[in-house]
Amino acid sequence: MPEKTYVLGVDSSTQSCKALLVEAETGRVVETRRADHPGGTEVDPAAWRAALEEATADLLPRAAAVSVAGQQHGMVLLGERREPVRPALLWNDTRSAHEAEELTERLGGPERAARRVGSVPVASYTATKLAWTRRNEPESARRTRAVALPHDYLTLTLNADDELVTDHGDASGTAYYSPADRAWVPEIAEEALGHAPRLPRLAEPGEAVGRTRGGAVLAAGTGDNMGAALGLGLRPGDVALSMGTSAVAMMVADSPAEDSSGSVSGFCDATGRYLPLACTLNGAPVMDLGRRLLGVGQEEFSELALAGEPGAGGAVFLPYLNGERTPNLPDATAQLGGVVGDLSRENLARAVVEGLACSVREAMDRVVGHSGGEPGRVLLIGGGARSRAFQRILAGVLGRPLELPDAEEFVALGAARQAAWALSGDEEPPRWAAAEGETVEAPARPEVFEAYLRFRETMHPGA
Numbered sequence: 001m002p003e004k005t006y007v008l009g010v011d012s013s014t015q016s017c018k019a020l021l022v023e024a025e026t027g028r029v030v031e032t033r034r035a036d037h038p039g040g041t042e043v044d045p046a047a048w049r050a051a052l053e054e055a056t057a058d059l060l061p062r063a064a065a066v067s068v069a070g071q072q073h074g075m076v077l078l079g080e081r082r083e084p085v086r087p088a089l090l091w092n093d094t095r096s097a098h099e100a101e102e103l104t105e106r107l108g109g110p111e112r113a114a115r116r117v118g119s120v121p122v123a124s125y126t127a128t129k130l131a132w133t134r135r136n137e138p139e140s141a142r143r144t145r146a147v148a149l150p151h152d153y154l155t156l157t158l159n160a161d162d163e164l165v166t167d168h169g170d171a172s173g174t175a176y177y178s179p180a181d182r183a184w185v186p187e188i189a190e191e192a193l194g195h196a197p198r199l200p201r202l203a204e205p206g207e208a209v210g211r212t213r214g215g216a217v218l219a220a221g222t223g224d225n226m227g228a229a230l231g232l233g234l235r236p237g238d239v240a241l242s243m244g245t246s247a248v249a250m251m252v253a254d255s256p257a258e259d260s261s262g263s264v265s266g267f268c269d270a271t272g273r274y275l276p277l278a279c280t281l282n283g284a285p286v287m288d289l290g291r292r293l294l295g296v297g298q299e300e301f302s303e304l305a306l307a308g309e310p311g312a313g314g315a316v317f318l319p320y321l322n323g324e325r326t327p328n329l330p331d332a333t334a335q336l337g338g339v340v341g342d343l344s345r346e347n348l349a350r351a352v353v354e355g356l357a358c359s360v361r362e363a364m365d366r367v368v369g370h371s372g373g374e375p376g377r378v379l380l381i382g383g384g385a386r387s388r389a390f391q392r393i394l395a396g397v398l399g400r401p402l403e404l405p406d407a408e409e410f411v412a413l414g415a416a417r418q419a420a421w422a423l424s425g426d427e428e429p430p431r432w433a434a435a436e437g438e439t440v441e442a443p444a445r446p447e448v449f450e451a452y453l454r455f456r457e458t459m460h461p462g463a
């Protein structure tokens with residue numbers, strides 16, 4: 001029997017690095033590894049590199065091709081010898097909110113900004129972090145020779161040719177890239193940093209960008225959400241909801257979003273199409289906080305929330321733990337309203353999960369509203385999707401069934417598919433069987449979402 005060919009897909013996301021060894025022909029996952037990342041919104045890229053090495057040590061030698069997908073937007077400043085100049089600032093670091101407003105102004109206001117760089121910049125976008133660094137740490141800015149994204153940096157560490165490369169998907173989250181032109185807008189990076197940094201070469205979808213030292217083909221990699229869309233085989237009309245550190249709602253599209261309201265990020269995907277997306281800063285860690293406060297594990301927290309009443313006895317939770325991006329409230333904190341003397345543990349857990357579900361519904365409504373159509377399938381993925389309470393409560397708040405694809409780690413699976421694509425040299429990604437899954441249904445609870453919006457309007461009028 002001929003030897004099987006394997007490819008390696010990596011997801012270097014906010015909380016951890018996950019690696020899947022996958023059969024190139026079928027997409028069947030044969031091995032899974034994981035290594036933790038440090039917490040915080042500022043991380044030394046060396047820690048990601050160490051996690052990548054740990055998670056892939058015994059898998060990389062078995063792979064004919066490899067691809068790294070990574071958390072989007074993070075600013076990795078590289079010096080003369082390609083060494084990180086300072087810790088990376090992550091997508092969920094809101095310190096550059098003021099610079100985001102300034103950049104939007106400089107680009108001619110929201111409408112022009114959306115046309116020029118695909119999205120209205122918020123603090124997540126890399127360009128705003130460059131401007132923050134120039135203003136607050138001029139020495140770090142001065143020492144910077146090249147700017148990379150997390151996945152570009154990790155791909156560079158694997159590349160025997162030492163070339164810095166990125167893809168259009170992750171590039172589209174920098175705010176110094178034009179999705180309409182599919183090209184960098186280097187003058188934005190230059191103005192933000194105070195001098196022109198080297199930017200990675202933009203690889204085309206499916207391109208083999210080099211080889212590892214062991215001889216495996218290296219794909220360009222991509223942003224984690226683009227990886228998930230590729231891993232899911234997202235079809236027009238499908239909505240993918242990802243419940244990781246962030247909560248994301250995304251669809252695939254044939255043209256850039258250019259949403260001047262700022263609700264929808266106008267990203268590229270990893271296949272040459274586009275990926276309109278709404279992202280919140282507060283995903284699964286909202287449930288982590290809930291279970292810490294109640295002193296229970298994930299299972300018990302889920303059971304408590306399911307035992308609470310729909311509407312949580314009037315308690316309403318705005319889950320903006322780390323500021324928020326959808327809606328754009330970078331300085332917000334979380335708020336619990338409607339608390340009465342007999343608030344039970346069950347209803348407290350319920351309020352936390354309902355608040356999270358409402359914030360996901362808001363993100364999804366914005367993306368679907370922008371697409372102008374009715375959604376087809378709604379797919380739920382990511383670590384937080386394992387919570388039964390979240391599945392059921394979200395289905396109720398959305399008022400529609402949710403599909404739970406039965407595979408896990410779609411970002412790493414998408415990266416593996418990109419690696420197999422680069423290995424094949426074909427025009428299109430390999431056809432792998434779509435993941436089957438369970439459908440979750442629950443009675444519609446429009447009143448829960450209405451109560452959430454009313455409370456939000458009281459706390460943040462006009463948000």
Ligand SMILES: Nc1ncnc2c1ncn2[C@@H]1O[C@H](COP(=O)(O)OP(=O)(O)O)[C@@H](O)[C@H]1O
Nearest residue numbers: 013014015016244245284285382383384386387
């Ligand atoms: N059964 C569960 N219930 C609720 N949350 C969960 C469960 N399993 C994992 N999570 C949460 O999922 C998150 C990690 O998801 P993941 O998609 O890996 O994040 P990221 O890609 O941002 O690193 C963590 O906050 C973790 O606590």
Ligand SMILES: O=C(CO)[C@@H](O)[C@H](O)COP(=O)(O)O
Nearest residue numbers: 013014071072091244245246
């Ligand atoms: O900022 C965004 C998308 O614009 C986030 O979705 C990051 O890409 C981080 O993703 P996760 O770690 O939550 O998967």
